[in-house]
Amino acid sequence: VASDHPLASMPGPLSDDTLRNWPSLVREDTSRTLPKRITWLLDNQKRVVVPDWESSATCLSAGLCVGMVPTHFARQWIDSGKWVALTLENPFPDAACCVTWQQNEASPALAWLLDYLGDSETLNREWLREPEEAPDSGD
Template sequence: MFSYQDLLVIDAVARLGSFANAALELHKVPSAISYRVKWVEHKLSVSLFKRSHRKVALTPAGIYFVEQARLLLKQMDDIKFQTQRVANGWQSSVSIALDNVVHEDSVNKLVADFYEQFPDVELLLTMEVFNGVWDALADGRADIAIGATAVVPIGGNISYRAMGSLLWDFVIAPDHPLALKEGKLKESDLIKYPCICLDDSSRKLPKRTTWLLDNQRRLVVPNWHSAEQCFMAGLGVGIMPTHRSRILIASGKLIKKDLLDVPKESPCCLAWKNECLTPAVAWLLDYLGDSEKLHQQWLA
């Protein structure tokens, strides 16, 4: 209904109090300003200004219109500015999928440092389990994945950086029936007890389990915090990441047992889509560092 220039003219006349002053600011002749104001008033069927010999003043309707016009002008300027930024590689948000296994304390520092560098970009974090990290990357829900297994189950233009291997401990509660069992535990010792497993958060990719015996019952939980509570309550058996279990073992809340079949190490990685290399994503990849730094900060 009204152009950017229409609103600009009304704003200038309202601020400066005369057509002549508005004309000087906008580098136009006073008659052009007067014509533009009359055209807007005609479209609205209301008077926006009270005219005197040399000055004009806003009517009540004019006060309201100018308030709304200034909001529109700001929105239009913002649209132009943000569109130009997008064209230059800026994005309004960056999404990171973290495997539930990573150190949660490291997340807080990442967020603080990111917002200091990019105060106008939102950081969207999700906690995923197992293939859920890759699923978020493949489905476009994440730009970066931290703690993903190094076996890439998806196609596409994906790059990744090794984070080292995740170590596992087989743990049980101190009062569990297996606690007094001597020597290495074998499958026949374990099969009668439920295996505490995390629920893979993948929506489309096949779900997987870190460790489970054939025909063994499962106790499925959403995250490692819930798993720890179940382990300590003696509700089942299973494996935990060493960097999480060592604290509970040292405090006596869990005990570690040896197995005949030792759980394999799990290689992990930082992964990202190459087509999503915006300035914010590129900064994050540089900030997260090399393989050694990634391992120490997120998995060790």
């Protein structure tokens, strides 16, 4: 949440009932044919639906909602003091990352990309983890 959001100053861990009082940030699912998914939303919680990451950052920074965003996306905002990470009584589980493509439009570039990303387990384990901090140079 934004550092000036009321939840930022509340002692944690925060309950679901406390979180439910604030709208949740929801990135619009871009799927055209698969069922749309909504993750990290509590029952009976209002939503702020945004089309892209830039809008996500704008809404969170303005204090309009609470949101679960990838650590690598939030890190710059948290480090700058503009956002605060909350501690929750019931942390949300990780959500699956889905990569889709048109089967009938396969190309050598797509084959290379899929090989580069690896299988689903590798994709989730390696590509979606928080980058490790650079080793201390000893200076």
